[in-house]
Amino acid sequence: MSEISVKIIAMSELSTYLGWRERIHPTKSQTIRGILSEIAQNDGKFRELVYNPTNGRFSEWVVILINGIDMKQRNGLDTPVFNNTEIECFYPFEGG
Numbered sequence: 001m002s003e004i005s006v007k008i009i010a011m012s013e014l015s016t017y018l019g020w021r022e023r024i025h026p027t028k029s030q031t032i033r034g035i036l037s038e039i040a041q042n043d044g045k046f047r048e049l050v051y052n053p054t055n056g057r058f059s060e061w062v063v064i065l066i067n068g069i070d071m072k073q074r075n076g077l078d079t080p081v082f083n084n085t086e087i088e089c090f091y092p093f094e095g096g
Contacts, residue, residue, distance in 0.1 A: 001028050004083040006035060011090035014062065018045050032066065032087065033077035050089055063092050 008023045015021040029035045037053035039046050051058050064071045065088040071079050081087075 006085045009088045032079045064089050
């Protein structure tokens with residue numbers, strides 16, 4: 001299995017809370033779950049706000065798009081990833 005690179009983008013308020021907006025993440029993982037787990041292992045804020053691999057909990061407040069499509073419309077955390085996949089994480093907005 002060869003290494004690929006994916007781009008992780010934290011949008012809107014989430015980028016403020018995490019302290020970063022964009023990262024290139026080299027990985028041998030083949031799913032969103034694997035990539036999010038790797039990031040969470042090294043980033044406590046990400047683990048707290050987005051995904052905790054220890055208990056398998058994904059924040060209900062964060063939307064994740066994979067190349068512009070909501071991961072829930074694909075295979076969720078088991079969605080496969082490929083080289084140059086873009087993963088966007090953000091808090092949805094509601095207005096009134």
